[in-house]
Amino acid sequence: MKLQQLRYLCETVNQNMNLSKAAVKLHTSQPAISKQIQMLEEELGVDIFLRHGKRIVQITPPGQLIVKTAAKMLCDADNLRKIAQQFTDDANGTLTIATTHTQARYALPPVIKHFTARYPKVKLILRQGSPMQISTLVTSGEADIAIATEAIEHFHELVMLPCYEWNRCIIVPPKHALLKMQKITLEAISQYPVITYDYAFTGRSKINQAFFDKGLEPNVVLTAIDSDVIKTYVELGLGIGILANMAFDAKRDKNLRSIDASHLFEPSTTRIGISRNSYIRGYIFDFIEMFAPHLNHAIVQAKLENRTSGDLKNFQH
Numbered sequence: 001m002k003l004q005q006l007r008y009l010c011e012t013v014n015q016n017m018n019l020s021k022a023a024v025k026l027h028t029s030q031p032a033i034s035k036q037i038q039m040l041e042e043e044l045g046v047d048i049f050l051r052h053g054k055r056i057v058q059i060t061p062p063g064q065l066i067v068k069t070a071a072k073m074l075c076d077a078d079n080l081r082k083i084a085q086q087f088t089d090d091a092n093g094t095l096t097i098a099t100t101h102t103q104a105r106y107a108l109p110p111v112i113k114h115f116t117a118r119y120p121k122v123k124l125i126l127r128q129g130s131p132m133q134i135s136t137l138v139t140s141g142e143a144d145i146a147i148a149t150e151a152i153e154h155f156h157e158l159v160m161l162p163c164y165e166w167n168r169c170i171i172v173p174p175k176h177a178l179l180k181m182q183k184i185t186l187e188a189i190s191q192y193p194v195i196t197y198d199y200a201f202t203g204r205s206k207i208n209q210a211f212f213d214k215g216l217e218p219n220v221v222l223t224a225i226d227s228d229v230i231k232t233y234v235e236l237g238l239g240i241g242i243l244a245n246m247a248f249d250a251k252r253d254k255n256l257r258s259i260d261a262s263h264l265f266e267p268s269t270t271r272i273g274i275s276r277n278s279y280i281r282g283y284i285f286d287f288i289e290m291f292a293p294h295l296n297h298a299i300v301q302a303k304l305e306n307r308t309s310g311d312l313k314n315f316q317h
Helices: 003-014 019-026 030-044 061-088 101-107 109-118 131-139 204-213 227-235 282-291 297-304 310-314
Strands: 049-052 055-059 093-099 122-128 145-148 158-166 168-172 193-197 219-224 240-244 257-260 268-275
Touching: 003 019, 003 030, 003 061, 019 030, 055 061, 093 131, 093 282, 101 109, 101 122, 101 145, 101 227, 109 122, 109 282, 122 131, 131 145, 131 158, 131 268, 145 282, 158 297, 168 227, 193 204, 193 227, 219 227, 227 240, 282 297
Parallel strands: 093 122, 093 145, 193 219, 193 240
Antiparallel strands: 049 055, 145 268, 158 268, 168 240, 168 257
16 A cells, blocks of 8 residues: 555545546546556455446445545645654745635735745745635645635634634725715615625625625625725726725725725634644744734644634634
């Protein structure tokens, strides 16, 4: 039994039993993956997959247990490498952060600047996607941490660390009628075309819930995953925008105006997600604390070990 065989097996499952996609991901050939999996099955004496001809159609019951164990073995092997690196060169390595556009564009830049100054030898990789995609990257071992507002809580393999709360603003062109209101209402917003985040992104569920509770349905004419795209189409006059407060900068967004809407929507919480089975290197603990100062090494370690820590209740608002 070889780690390479386990890696081929797990990647095949990750790619929904598509050997061609697994081969591309692993930079090898489809026959090589097929052969190694068959050799593993022969060694174990059980079929991991059910096949129709040469095509894999599903995982067998024993195969499901084998895949689960194989994934843990690969994680443990990776942790061994990380432990060795920690003690041979604790300031050298790679940190892969999976996050959304809003976090990467507006929340992370000052943290990354601080981190790279302290750890110039650490290679930093940003992987952007939807909250579901970035959470999957961490559970599969392709990223060290996930930073997002939605979806992390649905992944039980991840430890959730609340970082900060945030709310929303309404963005409009200058001289828009909504700017004359002393306090904006959902009823007023519902009179205009709305441009906001895609449902899977950046607290969109809180927006929908607020309108639903009032018996209103917003006229959403355009959705996007990118805050800058939302602002662009508001500037073009396609509608008004509902945006994360952090994504509006009065100095940069000179052709737009912001109206506070924090009284209309429940606040959202940005969280960091870490795999329960991963070994966390020292510089990753430091990055987390730079991003959320209340999450020091001891508190994060307590969460990873499933010990309670009351300090998590006092995260930034």
